[in-house]
Amino acid sequence: MRFKGLDLNLLVCLDVLLDERSVSAAARRLHLSQPATSAALARLREFFDDEILVGLGKSMYPTPFAEGLRPQVRECLKVADGIVSSSSVFDPATSQRAFRIIASDSVTSSILAPLLSRLASLAPRIGFDLIFPDPASQAEFQRGDVDLLISPEGFMVDEYPTELFFEEQHVIVGWRDNPLFQGEVTEEKIFRCGHVAVAIGPQRILSFADRQAELLGRSRRVEVRAASFAMAPLFLVGSERLAIMHGRLAETMTRQFPIAYAPLPFPFPPLRQMIHHHPSRANDEGVRWLLQELRIQAQRPRPFT
Numbered sequence: 001m002r003f004k005g006l007d008l009n010l011l012v013c014l015d016v017l018l019d020e021r022s023v024s025a026a027a028r029r030l031h032l033s034q035p036a037t038s039a040a041l042a043r044l045r046e047f048f049d050d051e052i053l054v055g056l057g058k059s060m061y062p063t064p065f066a067e068g069l070r071p072q073v074r075e076c077l078k079v080a081d082g083i084v085s086s087s088s089v090f091d092p093a094t095s096q097r098a099f100r101i102i103a104s105d106s107v108t109s110s111i112l113a114p115l116l117s118r119l120a121s122l123a124p125r126i127g128f129d130l131i132f133p134d135p136a137s138q139a140e141f142q143r144g145d146v147d148l149l150i151s152p153e154g155f156m157v158d159e160y161p162t163e164l165f166f167e168e169q170h171v172i173v174g175w176r177d178n179p180l181f182q183g184e185v186t187e188e189k190i191f192r193c194g195h196v197a198v199a200i201g202p203q204r205i206l207s208f209a210d211r212q213a214e215l216l217g218r219s220r221r222v223e224v225r226a227a228s229f230a231m232a233p234l235f236l237v238g239s240e241r242l243a244i245m246h247g248r249l250a251e252t253m254t255r256q257f258p259i260a261y262a263p264l265p266f267p268f269p270p271l272r273q274m275i276h277h278h279p280s281r282a283n284d285e286g287v288r289w290l291l292q293e294l295r296i297q298a299q300r301p302r303p304f305t
Helices: 009-020 023-030 034-048 064-085 105-122 135-143 187-192 208-214 229-235 247-254 285-299
Strands: 053-056 059-062 098-102 127-131 148-152 162-168 170-175 194-200 221-226 242-246 259-263 271-277
Touching: 009 023, 009 034, 009 064, 023 034, 059 064, 098 135, 098 285, 105 127, 105 229, 105 247, 105 285, 148 285, 162 247, 162 285, 170 247, 194 208, 194 229, 208 242, 221 229, 229 242, 229 247, 242 247, 247 259, 271 285
Parallel strands: 098 127, 098 148, 194 221, 194 242
Antiparallel strands: 053 059, 148 271, 162 271, 170 242, 170 259
């Protein structure tokens, strides 16, 4: 389709080229051949009468004109995506849409994995792109490139529509044969053991539970800082180490590892997981359907409670 002489498909190419600053990298992302992507760049240069990307050494850099176009192109594609996604009829049984969701591995394990298993027969052609939270993925969300962001309350993106997803109490988790679980689990016993903490991403941000544990005013011997919740049980099995997790995740882990859990014997704030959606998705029937399915999954009976 052409608009005032411009093939509108070239706007997608322009956005990716400016993002990647490389014809070969843009070709991979666009699922095009390198010659086809080079041809698209040549057509963009001809239409705008500008180099768009200039090679300096082994790198390419946008021209000032292209940098000025970039926010307008992004906004144009965002509006187009909203138009495409806002069909008044959404049928999960036949839709081939792909949803993009930012969520931690704890939410992925305890909520998204069983949800996707349940939806496999209800929405067999729908795809899911699951992304771990980090500064890059948050920037994608703010650009409107992601449908939903799930994060603890303390990590909220305040300016976007938000709702409470679920609230969860925490438990103490350890190897099933850890002597701690053979008798009464007390505060003193917990703090005599070594602990596994979770520090996420390149900035090594402590998980909600571990941040709260640091505020208890007790000395805690952290022997391992795991990069994800999924790794934590690996450092519990065969040792007397412990970890603090929210109950839903602990239940999920007991199905995969020989671990046990018990209620915390001292006050500990609950985890409030929130869901954010971009304002451009406000009238998106597909996102509304997905939000409802997520709510249903969070409220389903839990076999280990």
